[in-house]
Amino acid sequence: MKARVFVTLKPGVLDPQGKAIHHALEGLGFGGVTDVRAGKLIELELADGTSDDEIADMCRKLLANTVIENFKIEKLENAPRLSSAQA
Amino acid sequence: MKARVFVTLKPGVLDPQGKAIHHALEGLGFGGVTDVRAGKLIELELADGTSDDEIADMCRKLLANTVIENFKIEKLENAPRLSSAQA
Numbered sequence: 594m595k596a597r598v599f600v601t602l603k604p605g606v607l608d609p610q611g612k613a614i615h616h617a618l619e620g621l622g623f624g625g626v627t628d629v630r631a632g633k634l635i636e637l638e639l640a641d642g643t644s645d646d647e648i649a650d651m652c653r654k655l656l657a658n659t660v661i662e663n664f665k666i667e668k669l670e671n672a673p674r675l676s677s678a679q680a
Numbered sequence: 681m682k683a684r685v686f687v688t689l690k691p692g693v694l695d696p697q698g699k700a701i702h703h704a705l706e707g708l709g710f711g712g713v714t715d716v717r718a719g720k721l722i723e724l725e726l727a728d729g730t731s732d733d734e735i736a737d738m739c740r741k742l743l744a745n746t747v748i749e750n751f752k753i754e755k756l757e758n759a760p761r762l763s764s765a766q767a
Contacts, residue, residue: 599721614722617742623734625727632721634686635701640712651710655701 594639595669596648600657601632681726682756683735687744688719 602608608630615629635656637648648666657664689695695717702716722743724735735753744751 601721601723611722614742618738621738621741623738625730625734626724626738627727628725630723632723634688634719634721635698636688636717636719637713638715640714643712647710647712651705651708651713654708655704 594641594643596637596639596643597667597669598635598637598648598652598656599632599665599667600635600652600662601665602630603661603663606661681728681730683724683726683730684754684756685722685724685735685739685743686719686752686754687722687739687749688752689717690748690750693748 602611610631611629614631615626618626618629633656637651639648645666645668648668649664652664652666653659689698697718698716701718702713705713705716720743724738726735732753732755735755736751739751739753740746
């Protein structure tokens, strides 16, 4: 079973990486960008039947810093992994 | 308009960050994990009407290294951003 964990900075937390990406996009001539936030995506290959609670536990203990970050879990029973999705 | 870009390593590309996360999860007692891949998530706030092609162009020119990384674009007209999703 696959699961994806999306880790994003909480609103209000400064995001220098996002700011740098925004600035670089503008420098490349992409004018229509008003904000950029950078986050993390973690793809887990798990034993079948791993519960949402256990994945949330992994997030709280390791994957996310819940003081400044939110996390969202997406379980995928049969979906292809993103890394084989597009050129 | 919001868009999310998911950047993941191509299959076969070594992922030391994923390996480190996997090892740390095992160390914490999470035994059911068989593989971990780490990627990036970039949330963009864009002018309405920005085309998929333009976003793909941003990915190819800046956000992803297409030699070793895949990217996937998800456009969200009205969805809430992930950073305000969960505690």
